[in-house]
Amino acid sequence: MRSSIVFYLNGKRQEVSGDLAFLTVSDYLRYERGLTGTKVVCAEGDCGACTVLVSRMIQGRLGPYHSINSCIAYVYSLDRAHLITVEGLKKDGQLHPVQAAMVEKQGSQCGYCTPGFVCSMALLAEDALSKGFTPDEKKVRNYTTGNLCRCTGYAPILEAGVSMDLGRVTKLSELHRDEVVLSELSLVPHESIRIKGVGKEVFLPVTLSEALAERASDPAIRLSAGTTDLGVVSNKGRLQLNRVLSLQQIEELHRVERTPHFVRIGARVSLHQLERELTQEFPEFSSLLRIFASPQIKNSATLVGNLMNASPIADTIPFLRVADAVVILSSPAGERRVGVNEFILPGYKKMDLNANELVTAIELPLTSDEFKLYKASNRKDLDISAVTFAARYRLEDGVFREFSLALGGVGPSVLRFGKIEKEVIGKPLTRALFQGLSQSIRNEITPISDVRGSAEYRHRLAANLLLRFHDELSGEVSV
Ligand SMILES: Cc1cc2nc3c(=O)[nH]c(=O)nc-3n(C[C@H](O)[C@H](O)[C@H](O)COP(=O)(O)OP(=O)(O)OC[C@H]3O[C@@H](n4cnc5c(N)ncnc54)[C@H](O)[C@@H]3O)c2cc1C
Ligand code: FES
Ligand code: FES
Known part of the structure; x- marks a missing residue:
């Protein structure tokens, strides 16, 4: 030890x-x-001034x-x-090409955000080299989703990212001789x-x-x-x-495992890894993870952490509920498997967790059913949801053979709607059906007013998301 x-x-x-x-x-x-190049501005993961590479x-x-x-x-x-850190990006006293580009394009004023942007864009350069792509503006935006600048404005920063000289970039693994670091x-x-x-x-x-x-x-x-x-x-x-x-050092918890029946996600698997791993089996969930927080957050955050934090607006829980995920709990007495819908108890942050247990994994049963997942937030990127929506469905000849619905942000926990689900199964997809449901859902939810929206706004969002679901399925609006 x-x-x-x-x-x-x-x-x-x-x-x-x-x-x-x-x-x-x-x-x-x-x-x-x-090493004061690394700045602290918000101290809550929101601004990216403290970004470092690991x-x-x-x-x-x-x-x-x-x-x-x-x-x-x-x-x-x-x-x-x-x-x-940002200090470690220089080679032989020369600025990293992204630092040079920030100087040239005047991408910095007060400078508080600059080291964070530089680190995020140095990672972009690293990935561009190893995966063989050219950073365009979209890539720069994606890599810097978790970095806020309050004074320069983003145009010069984006220009710096796009214009950095990739030919002069030294791979991060060569900057400090990672083979020596690894051997030590x-x-x-x-x-x-x-x-x-x-x-x-x-x-x-x-x-x-x-x-x-x-x-x-x-x-x-x-x-x-x-x-x-x-x-x-x-x-x-x-x-x-x-x-x-x-749980950081337990290697088995970092694994995603597959059987013919489910995908098992270890408690230490990051959301970023999951976003890449689930594109085949659960593409809709993988797409939802694209707009979850920022790269910096997703590189650390886990699916199990999101479930166990048990926020009523956690973005992954509606999906877990309609996917009938299974929570794997372990204690010295052995393993317990509980469906997530039974694991989440009524009330705020209540779960069927014994004091001597921890969650080791979450299993997602494989299915040919389809999913629609919506995150409604004030901004698209790096924002907490006002309402989250998850539906699982199977339509055969225009008739619902399966329908499960979960919403977040409309009560003390993420809720399933058994009554509405029963109403839908066996019925054809019609706007009249969903118009009716968008009225009845209002009686089943008890949203609160907070900084992200009033209770009335959330009532309307929940109703409108049901209509959006219908309209997308029927092709009345494009996705
Ligand atoms: C800037 C920012 C943006 C964010 N954006 C989003 C967002 O868009 N959507 C969203 O849903 N959330 C968001 N979050 C919240 C957070 O990132 C997620 O909830 C994340 O999934 C938590 O995972 P974690 O591994 O960091 O958990 P931790 O912070 O390590 O833990 C969270 C809780 O889970 C418990 N826990 C952890 N592991 C286990 C285990 N194995 N067994 C039992 N209990 C366990 C911990 O004790 C703790 O109570 C954001 C957070 C920040 C700071
Ligand atoms: S200081 Fe760390 S994210 Fe803002
Ligand atoms: S340069 Fe001042 S916050 Fe970006």
Whole structure:
């Protein structure tokens, strides 16, 4: 058992134990390493000023680099990783081509957002080189969805991204000689880690059985996955992360497995990985994930974390409910499989979870039924939903043989609508049917008013999304 973590920072070895392991990565960089290029503006994952690039060692290899928000990531999560910050992008004292392009196109004024944009676009350059594409404006927009600029305006930044000289880009793996980093990280034993600070403790087991024993011995311990929810509430001072059980080091939880009947998604699989993995079996869900948060968030966030945070407006839960997903729960007593519709209990954030259990995976049963998933939010990108809609259906000769409906943002939890489902099955697809349903749904929901919309707005959205569903299926509007 180790009591410290080891990682590389811009090619230099770091060994961290005690209180420093509990710092956010951005605080560690700025206050412990003097790397003040990484900025903190919102401290809640929204603006991207704190973006850094990470490659993690898994199964003896350093994986591809991805971007994360360092303001809501913790140092303890970096064991056996290589972290590159904006300071680490220069080669032989020369600016990275994206930095040079930002200077040339005047993509910076106050400069607070600039290092974050630079890191996101350096990742774009990396992917462009390894996957063989040319960054166009759409790509630049996609890679910088999680970066906000409040003063320059986006046009010069987009121009910088499009015009950077790819021919001069050095791959991230060559900037700090990743083969050396890997050979040194390989010497760090892959064993469980327990770190204690003043009034704090984190346990990072490498096996599930150790995780289960820890959870059973301390039911109040806080499970942590990508910390995109936990980091925000902790930064806002609404939660003390004093006793943490991190599932980061358990390799089996990072897997997506397939059988002829279902896809099994491990508790540590990131949403970004899932977006790419599910294009064949669940294309509609994969498309929904495209507009989930930002690349930085999706690179850390997990499906299990989204379910367990249990927000009534969580984007994935309506899909999980109509897909009849199965939640796999483990405790020292063994495994329990519960359908997600039984797992989610009536009321706000209530679930059928025992104190000694944790979720190890979610299974999605394979089906030939179709899905329609809508996220209604004020902005398309990086916004929290006002209402979410998921329908699963099968039409045979214009008649519904299957129909399941779930909505988020209309009550204390994401809801299924059994009465409406029964009304639809066996009926032909007609506007009159859905016009009727759009009236009756209003009596079944109890939305609240908040900053994202009034209760009346949500009533109308729910009704209109049902009509949109009809109109798309009948071809009355194009998708
Ligand atoms: C800027 C920003 C944008 C966001 N955008 C969206 C969005 O568009 N749509 C959306 O739905 N959400 C969004 N979120 C919320 C968040 O990213 C998601 O809920 C995410 O899926 C949480 O996953 P995580 O791995 O980070 O969970 P964590 O923060 O690590 O954990 C979340 C909860 O799950 C529990 N938990 C984690 N793993 C387990 C386990 N194995 N067993 C039992 N309990 C467990 C934790 O204890 C905690 O209570 C956003 C968040 C931020 C900061
Ligand atoms: S400081 Fe805004 S996302 Fe981290
Ligand atoms: S340059 Fe000031 S916020 Fe972007």
